Amino acid sequence: MQGFRPKGDEFLVILTGAGISAESGLGTFRDKDGLWTRYDLNEIATPEGFARNPKLVLDFYNARRRNAREAVPNAAHEALARLQRDWGGDVLIVTQNVDDLHERAGSGQVLHIHGGLEGALCAACGHRWPAPAAMAPADPCPVCGKPGTRPDIVWFGEIPYHMDEVWFALRQCDLFVSIGTSGTVYPAAAFAQDASRAGAYCVEINAETSAVAGDFDAILIGPATRAVPDWVAGMLAVRNSAA
């Protein structure tokens, strides 16, 4: 990152997308044979689709929950957990992913702006609880008893979670890094612009340049399990030499 000379105590905000979990065997959405090339997102990932056919939607997320539970964190998740542990400043991970591989790699400070497969939500009363392995349309909410329970996932047309905290962090951070996202879904696709406008240096780490590559000061192309550990090693080397 020729234009950015970290001292080792900067505030880092790291956005992750499906690409960071791809090498753990979890599908991405828009790559060749990605999820949205095999399913109609209007049927699967919208409140209207859920209202039309709750069983179709719950079965889809039951399968993704099963896959996520069987997957293991990869070298990229582990490198970010190492960075959060050893860096001299705050490292906030903002993820679009609904798997819990960051947490299982040892990361704290993870904001899931699109929710998570391990959460269940009652569409009737708003109660949240840990999701069972499989959800069914007749499942009663543990609090209000009504059916209509759903995965605690943010669908298209719904408001992402934690956005006040994210916007604040983007305005405060010194370095913004985006990993494994196509930069096609907002608000996350605008995060680099917001951070850059507030003075942050922005880096994109991805298998290929994203739709918002022009918003970044540096772009590192490669598979996450190689590019992310390499980048983290470089950052921690700076930290150690500055210490």
Ligand code: APR
């Ligand atoms: N290493 C690094 N990057 C990778 C890898 C890999 N091994 N494999 C794929 N990628 C990159 C792809 O090049 C692509 O740019 O990851 C990106 C995945 O893009 P998408 O499939 O669009 O996933 P994402 O950007 O996370 O989607 C954003 O869209 O459908 C919604 O809610 C869903 O959170 C999701 C959001």
